[in-house]
Amino acid sequence: MYTLYIANKNYSSWSLRPWVLMQEAGIPFEERLLPFGDEAAWAPFRALTPAGKVPALVDEGRVIWDSLAIVEYLAERHPGVWPRDAEARAFARSAAAEMHAGFTVLRSFCSMNVGIRVRLRETPPALLRDVGRISALWTEGLTRFGGPYLAGDTFTAVDAFFAPVVFRVQTYGLALGDAAAAYTTRMLDRPSMRLWYTQGLAETLRDESHDAECRTVGEWTADLRAI
Incomplete structure (x- = not known):
């Protein structure tokens, strides 16, 4: 089974891409969450992939990093990843x-x-x-x-x-x-x-740098995340 490494669902746009594709295509995978700011979790991951960034897909010892590379790798093995027409x-x-x-x-x-x-x-x-x-x-x-x-x-x-x-x-x-x-x-x-979305709302870990970026551009009218 594939292993897909992702970061926080509240913040990680790059992680969402292969995750949602595999969900929609019915491709089974094991999810490994690497929270932003958790150095203990990230240290072994950086030894696994040369880029040291999520997402990364592991398949039978192969490591595929970058969302576009992951999609193309999956397309070689599963029909319907790209349109047939x-x-x-x-x-x-x-x-x-x-x-x-x-x-x-x-x-x-x-x-x-x-x-x-x-x-x-x-x-x-x-x-x-x-x-x-x-x-x-x-x-x-x-x-x-x-x-x-x-x-x-x-x-x-x-x-x-x-x-x-x-x-x-x-x-x-x-x-x-x-x-x-x-x-x-x-x-x-x-x-x-x-x-x-539901799992992102349930996350309690906050990445202050991401939240600060959002505060600089506008007024928060709602925060729906778990306390």
Whole structure:
């Protein structure tokens, strides 16, 4: 069985991607949580993987690190990770790669924090561009391939890559077009996304640096996490 190393579900956007994909695809795995700030837990993990970062997948002694590499590794072994249709698959890979490499303003300005709600003090033009591009990209996929997911009627890796953005939309109240907003609602209602969210809310460990980033950009209107 695969072993998937992840960090806190409240904060770790990179960990969410392979986790939600494997949940949706019915790929069994053992989860290993490495809490942010717990050096005792991280020390042996850094000896396991050269990057020393999550997520990391272990399969029969092989270590695969980086969310995109993990997805491609799984795609070689499990059907349906990427869309079967060639045109949809090309779009899905391109969109996932764009997410993997881009949207740096959204990442830095709207740090992932699933358990809180934040009213932004301002929306810089660069952030609006990132959000607008995501809205357009989602709308394109939904329109071209008929939905309800980004590359057709099945949840695939491209949906997993944008899953952290879905939580950011909820946390920060980001404005999207109608089709993209409806997609956000559908994604938040997926059993796998609800499970990640519920388990994130139940976490009691707080990473002060992540929380501080969220305080600098806006007013917290709710903190739904366990005390």
